[in-house]
Amino acid sequence: MSAPEVFREKSLMRAWSRYHRFQGKTLALVPTMGFLHEGHLLLVRTAKSLADVTVVSIYVNPGQFAPSEDLASYPSDLAGDLRKLSAAGADAVFCPADLYHSSPGDLPIEGEAASCLEDDGSGHETWIRVEMLEKGLCGRSRPVFFRGVATVVAKLFNIVEPDLAIFGKKDYQQWRVICRMVRDLDFAITVIGLDVVREADGLAMSSRNVRLSPECREKALSIYRSLSKAKISAEKGQKNSHELKYLVKQMISEAGGKIDYVEVVEQQGLQPVEEEISCPVVVCVAASFGDVRLIDNVEINI
Template sequence: MNIVKTVTELRSWTAEQRAKGNRISFVPTMGYLHEGHMSLVDLAKQHADVVVMSIFVNPLQFGPNEDLERYPRDLERDQVMAEKRGVDLLFVPDVKEMYPQETKTVIQVKGVTDRLCGASRPGHFDGVATVVCKLFNMVQPDSAFFGQKDAQQVAVIQQMVQDLNIPVQVIPCPIVREKDGLAMSSRNVYLKEEERIQALSLSQSLQEARDAYSKGKTPAEIRELIIARISSQPLADIDYVEVLAYPSLEPIEEFGDTSFLIALAVRFGKTRLIDNLMMT
């Protein structure tokens, strides 16, 4: 596995691959890898000849009171995991490489950022869209892979790619869960023992929501069911629970023939977790 730290090295390597006729898959991450990330690599290998992964904790997508400084990092561990799984090139830039000067251009995707994390984390998706756009320009991949756990992020990136005519296929990938149902996340390491136990209410409430949908419950009834289930956990602090059309992320009063998303964000102590259920 090749490891590069500069944009120049990255572009030189990818140019060589394209000259050989190789298709490039791309997996952007913030590191502290887990099986969810590795599942993206597995799918990426099926779509292209070589796989590029980036590890970069992007400061633009963190608010002033969020966990930028304490976000978990272990580059040596990540390198071993990426190489074992078959990543061909690992791009590990530092902040000065990605932002050599003050950023005066920001990508802002409207509409799909009005709710969910876009509402509770102002500016977050501006940072996400900006860094992903930069990475797409640097790597110039044929396809890019994103976990469906952050369904709003997927919708934002798909909208950006469509609006800006970026020649990359964005491929959403299924949520990967722990054996007990908790959605895999780098932030799970923050959870204390009792917080970890109570956090299982997220996936459990989504399963109950699936059952309620099959019994004809309305979006409002399903939302209240989830709120009640999670609120029964004394350490849970609900940020949001929403039932929305997907990918527009517009509110719905009744279920129709279109896809919809049940999305939630909940804090346990200092740890903010997200999870969702996509229904088509």
């Protein structure tokens, strides 16, 4: 398997994509923040099965981290990621140094028009907000997160110009935010979400798992176990959302987890279901074990 082409400049990435599109090929994009695990590689393999050419982006997006969050400690291993992507068959990897600043040399514009585009030192000002979907769940405790996600994904879409984009549904709210942004802004892109990929013991795969101590990792299994129990309970007839949330909270709390939220929400609009469940829902969890914040979810279709 040949190694993927690696691009750091936006203009070169765009030119490569346009060349392949001119050849009549379809492109799939898998956006990531690196430190790749099997869940990411499943996204890549799925992309390869659906499109002629697969591009993987690796960019730890500072726009989605608040000052108090773990940007500085986010794990990275670019050399290891490139080896994994080569084995998975990715065709290109886009790993820019910074997506929030551009210079005139990055744009095919000359003369007076180019002078208007020079960086005046004021920094990035343009943000995309998906106003309703970003408010609940993770948006309550991470108020800048989804504007950063939506903005950087829109930038990636504009640079790579894919036909398809593949995301994991572990980040369920993120997936719905991107789907809504694509619909509302008329991106000609099909967004595909894949089910949560789990370790053999049920823990949802995440780049942050490496930071869990052995003790905290064992305790973190309470998230998946509680979600599984809630789903079984609902399928057996328990339709009261309060009862399902209580079940999940109790199991996680007893394991020593610090709960950010446990919510039962509609799958499309992510609106809370306050009483009886009468539509497809997703039970979403965010909880910390030690200093590691984990998210997970389970869909319940009734």
